[in-house]
Structures are given as structure tokens and as C-alpha cells.
Amino acid sequence: MNIFSRRTALAALSALALAACGDSGAANTPAGGTVSAGSELGHVKGNADAPVTLIEYASPTCPACKYWHDDISPVVQSDYVDTGKVKFVFREYPIHGPDVPAYLVAMCAGEDKYFDVLDELFEYQSGIVESAQNGVLKAMLQTIGQRHGIESEADFDACMNNRELREQMADVYQTAEAYGVTGTPTFIINGEVHQFANMNSAEKVTAALDAALEAAGE
Structure with a gap:
């Protein structure tokens, strides 16, 4: 199946929508199982021994994920990750x-450039x-890749086939x-599931992280 096919176009995606992608907006729920962030499946920022672990499941084409990345993530980074209080795991x-x-x-x-590419x-x-709608996704992604060391078309094709x-x-x-994730973005704070509806402002995220820090004795 051609991953750059027009059939993958996102006809239903609205650039203005801030509802979580594919998510019902349900309230916070406890994790249905335990997944060890210590095995570090995902991409990590912050202190490995931080008392609180924040996991984000996200899609790069989800408008709600972009909103969280642009408007809320910088607060989490400066106030919690950079200060060693929170380990952030992106999945x-x-x-x-x-x-x-x-x-x-x-x-x-590469892992050292992962978050730089994610920003783009x-x-x-x-x-x-x-570009997906117009059948030129490959060219768009090649342009991004070239800025981060994926220089030739052969390199890009090898990447796609890795x-x-x-x-x-x-x-x-x-x-x-294990967490019952059905949409993006979904967040896990020390094993507790938080839907986007409960994490859609810096104030809500700060409150959730502060509560987790208090529960951890910090």
C-alpha cells in the first residue's frame, strides 16, 4: 500500500478543531494496566528519576495535539521538566x-533530533x-527531513522502509x-489517564501535575 496515496488524505480534518482527535472527551480514568515508562518506549525529556512521569500519546496531524504542543507544552517544559520535577515521555x-x-x-x-523534527x-x-490531500506528502516530508540530516531521496526512501x-x-x-487510549492527545500522569478535556489549559495541567507531585510526597 502506498503510504503517500491520495486515499490517505485527511478530508475530515478541520484546522480549527480543538476537540481531541478520535476521543470522546471522557473524564480522567485510572489505568487499566501498568506500562513501565522506565523501559522508555517513547522519547524522553527530563530527569530520569523525577517523581512524576507524564506520558503523551499524540498524532502530528491532530489539531488538539498541535494546540497542546504550542500553547501548553512550553509551560510544562519550563516549570516541571527543566526543574527536574517531571519526566516527559512522548509516544x-x-x-x-x-x-x-x-x-x-x-x-x-536520530534521538537527539527527534523533538526538533517533532516541532516542525x-x-x-x-x-x-x-500535501497529503494533494498527493505530494513525500516531497513535503523530504523537505523537512533534509533539514535534519536525511539528505538524499535514497536516504528518505530507506527511512520509509526501515x-x-x-x-x-x-x-x-x-x-x-493498557490505558484504553482511543484518541489524541491522551496523557498519563503516574499511571492515571487524563483526557484532553481535562488537560486543555495550562491551569488544568498545572493542577494535575501539582496533585501528582503532592501525592508523590514532593
Whole structure:
């Protein structure tokens, strides 16, 4: 199946929608199982021994994920991750056609560049969506990849066909089952599931993280 097919176009995606993608907006629920963030399936920022672990499951083409990345994540980074209070773990949860190739570009760039590429995927979200709709997704992602060391078309094609990275992404995706993740963004704070409706402002996120820190004795 051609991952750059027009059939993967995101016809239903609204650039203005802030509802969680594919999510019901249900209230916080306890985790249905335990997934060890210590095994670090995903991409990590912050102190490995932080008392609180915040996991985000996200899609690069989800408008709610972009909103959280642009408006809320900087507060989490400066007030909690940089201060050593919170370890942040980002996990791929592809839900739209362009998500897998977009995430592969970030993974192929290397762990040290992963979040730099992720920043661009969210920055150019609308362009990625439009390029998928117009059948030119490969060219769009190649341009992003070239800025992060994936220079030639051969390098890009090898990245897209990297079975090991695809299996790694699949392993990360499967961890979501333990938490009942059905949409993006979904957040896990020390094992407790938080839907986007409860994490859609800096004030709500701050309150949730402060409560987790207090519960951890911090």
C-alpha cells in the first residue's frame, strides 16, 4: 500500500478543531494496566528519576495535539521538566494516514533530533495535511527531513522502509492498550489517564501535575 496515496488524505480534518482527535472527551480514568515508562518506549525529556512521569500519546496531524504542543507544552517544559520535577515521555499514536511517515522522519533523524523534527511537524501541520490531500506528502516530508540530516531521496526512501523503526513504533502504539487510549492527545500522569478535556489549559495541567507531585510526597 502506498503510504503517500491520495486515499490517505485527511478530508475530515478541520484546522480549527480543538476537540481531541478520535476521543470522546471522557473524564480522567485510572489505568487499566501498568506500562513501565522506565523501559522508555517513547522519547524522553527530563530527569530520569523525577517523581512524576507524564506520558503523551499524540498524532502530528491532530489539531488538539498541535494546540497542546504550542500553547501548553512550553509551560510544562519550563516549570516541571527543566526543574527536574517531571519526566516527559512522548509516544507516537498514529491515527491519520500521514502520521506514520511523518513520525518515521523524526525517528530517522536520530534521538537527539527527534523533538526538533517533532516541532516542525506541528509547525507545518496544515502543510502536511494539504500535501497529503494533494498527493505530494513525500516531497513535503523530504523537505523537512533534509533539514535534519536525511539528505538524499535514497536516504528518505530507506527511512520509509526501515522495518526496525516501524516495529518500534508499533511497540509504542501497543502500550496504549493498557490505558484504553482511543484518541489524541491522551496523557498519563503516574499511571492515571487524563483526557484532553481535562488537560486543555495550562491551569488544568498545572493542577494535575501539582496533585501528582503532592501525592508523590514532593
